[in-house]
Amino acid sequence: QVQLVQSGAEVKKPGSSVRVSCKASGVTFRRSAFSWVRQAPGPGLEWMGGIIPAYGSGNYAQKFQGRVMITADESASTVYMELSSLRSEDSAVYYCARTYTSGWFGGLGYYHYMDVWGKGTTVTVSS
Amino acid sequence: DIQMTQSPSSLSASVGDRVTITCRASQGISNDLAWYQQKPGKIPKLLIYDVSTLQSGVPSRFSGSGSGTDFTLTISSLQPEDVAIYYCQKYDSVLTFGPGTTVDIK
Numbered sequence: 083q084v085q086l087v088q089s090g091a092e093v094k095k096p097g098s099s100v101r102v103s104c105k106a107s108g109v110t111f112r113r114s115a116f117s118w119v120r121q122a123p124g125p126g127l128e129w130m131g132g133i134i135p136a137y138g139s140g141n142y143a144q145k146f147q148g149r150v151m152i153t154a155d156e157s158a159s160t161v162y163m164e165l166s167s168l169r170s171e172d173s174a175v176y177y178c179a180r181t182y183t184s185g186w187f188g189g190l191g192y193y194h195y196m197d198v199w200g201k202g203t204t205v206t207v208s209s
Numbered sequence: 210d211i212q213m214t215q216s217p218s219s220l221s222a223s224v225g226d227r228v229t230i231t232c233r234a235s236q237g238i239s240n241d242l243a244w245y246q247q248k249p250g251k252i253p254k255l256l257i258y259d260v261s262t263l264q265s266g267v268p269s270r271f272s273g274s275g276s277g278t279d280f281t282l283t284i285s286s287l288q289p290e291d292v293a294i295y296y297c298q299k300y301d302s303v304l305t306f307g308p309g310t311t312v313d314i315k
Binding site: 117119125126127128129132141143144177181182190191192193194195196197199200201202 | 243247255300302
């Protein structure tokens with residue numbers, strides 16, 4: 083059974099960075115894909131980016147380009163999302179999700195649907 | 210970038226009603242579409258992928274259809290436990306969600 087266990091809630095100052103982890107079990111980690119999705123207070127889901135550990139580098143939504151980095155540690159079966167230059171609008175719940183993928187083409191991963199989700203990590207940005 | 214829209218943004222229906230939610234892509238996306246359900250205070254749950262394939266364990270009253278730019282999620286007989294926000298999502302190298310449709314019981 084696939085499980086994704088995320089790190090605990092964070093409180094950060096504006097301008098700082100946050101790193102959220104997501105430990106996977108019950109999956110072939112290297113060949114899986116993982117996404118990060120955030121949900122600010124209220125309805126709405128935003129895909130931030132994804133990674134296929136076998137290929138190393140992530141794809142990112144344009145909105146977060148240059149401010150987010152998604153990495154994977156195969157030895158720990160853990161995916162990380164680091165968001166920098168935090169502002170109050172980044173206060174949200176951040177989810178990792180196992181993502182079905184059709185592979186890696188032209189330097190980009192191709193992601194499909196997200197079938198297993200972590201419980202979410204609340205990040206609060208406040209001075 | 211391909212944009213996703215949903216209509217209506219919210220609806221209220223009676224138990225047993227047939228409910229239809231529409232999702233539209235700004236360009237053709239073939240069959241690369243999934244639907245999610247998020248109940249109040251819960252994490253999102255995959256309902257349907259590849260337009261019409263029901264995820265394991267999802268009740269058969271849920272169904273999906275469409276192709277190209279226009280897609281629908283149908284609940285054939287609305288149940289109280291279906292109160293939730295429903296999101297469509299397209300596949301690609303960048304994933305995009307629709308804005309969501311809130312379903313409530315009248």
